[in-house]
Amino acid sequence: MSKYEQLVETKTFLQENGIGHIDFGMILGSGLGELAGEVKNPLIFDYKDIPNFPVSTVVGHAGRLVYGELEGKQVLIMDGRFHYYEGYDMETVTFPIRLMKLLDVETIIVTNSAGGANPTFEPGDLMIITDQINYTGTNPLIGPNDERFGPRFPDMSHAYHEYGQEVVRKAAKELNINIKEGVYMGYSGPTYETPAEIRFTQAIGGDAVGMSTVPEVIVANHAGIKVIGISCITNLAAGMQANLNHEEVVETTQRVKEVFKSLVRKVLVLY
Numbered sequence: 662m663s664k665y666e667q668l669v670e671t672k673t674f675l676q677e678n679g680i681g682h683i684d685f686g687m688i689l690g691s692g693l694g695e696l697a698g699e700v701k702n703p704l705i706f707d708y709k710d711i712p713n714f715p716v717s718t719v720v721g722h723a724g725r726l727v728y729g730e731l732e733g734k735q736v737l738i739m740d741g742r743f744h745y746y747e748g749y750d751m752e753t754v755t756f757p758i759r760l761m762k763l764l765d766v767e768t769i770i771v772t773n774s775a776g777g778a779n780p781t782f783e784p785g786d787l788m789i790i791t792d793q794i795n796y797t798g799t800n801p802l803i804g805p806n807d808e809r810f811g812p813r814f815p816d817m818s819h820a821y822h823e824y825g826q827e828v829v830r831k832a833a834k835e836l837n838i839n840i841k842e843g844v845y846m847g848y849s850g851p852t853y854e855t856p857a858e859i860r861f862t863q864a865i866g867g868d869a870v871g872m873s874t875v876p877e878v879i880v881a882n883h884a885g886i887k888v889i890g891i892s893c894i895t896n897l898a899a900g901m902q903a904n905l906n907h908e909e910v911v912e913t914t915q916r917v918k919e920v921f922k923s924l925v926r927k928v929l930v931l932y
């Protein structure tokens with residue numbers, strides 16, 4: 662079966678099991694998945710129960726698809742994403758985005774935890790992603806292009822939709838959140854960066870670094886899906902603090918999750 666046929670099979674399964682109109686697709690990063698549990702009248706699908714769906718391996722990633730209502734909008738939430746560093750190929754990493762395309766999703770909200778490379782950022786800050794740098798060393802669109810998904814040479818001039826950024830700005834203002842803005846630079850991971858890599862990031866205009874999001878946003882743009890991106894700055898990037906560890910990342914997402922959730926909810930209301 663071709664990838665396209667697999668996706669059609671997955672989409673058909675989901676539609677036959679109750680997934681209808683979707684206002685927003687959402688991909689929640691590590692530690693930021695609680696919103697999925699707050700969806701009203703949810704339909705919940707464990708990834709392992711969905712035909713052709715990859716299964717997530719990282720601790721802290723639940724691995725379920727949640728459909729239902731949030732702030733009066735119909736949302737389809739991917740609670741747990743697939744990372745390149747887990748060993749999935751890029752086609753697998755971005756499978757959910759293409760699925761969303763087939764489900765007629767027009768706008769997605771992607772979130773992640775990230776290290777702050779911009780010296781004005783502090784752990785716990787939220788950042789509107791205004792643009793990205795693909796430093797993963799590859800590109801999910803390498804290979805034959807299937808025109809059913811999008812064009813051979815997609816325009817990335819507006820990778821993060823301007824109106825979406827504006828809505829996040831407005832939502833933050835209404836909630837008195839001092840939101841930051843910046844460029845997300847995607848590394849492959851799973852190592853955190855070296856201090857030299859962070860100096861490089863700063864020199865070329867990156868404000869935050871992480872190990873996700875970039876492939877999904879490329880495939881979303883290919884498919885003509887509008888993207889809203891929000892990073893939770895969980896730590897200062899390498900060389901800007903003594904050491905890095907996953908525990909700090911988890912701690913910070915726990916600390917800011919209420920603010921984060923209220924921001925995403927407000928975005929749904931205002932969009």
Ligand code: HPA
Pocket residue numbers: 774775776777853854870871872895896897898899905910
């Ligand atoms: N680097 C890469 N990914 C991350 C970081 C970081 O400092 N923090 C959270 N995710």
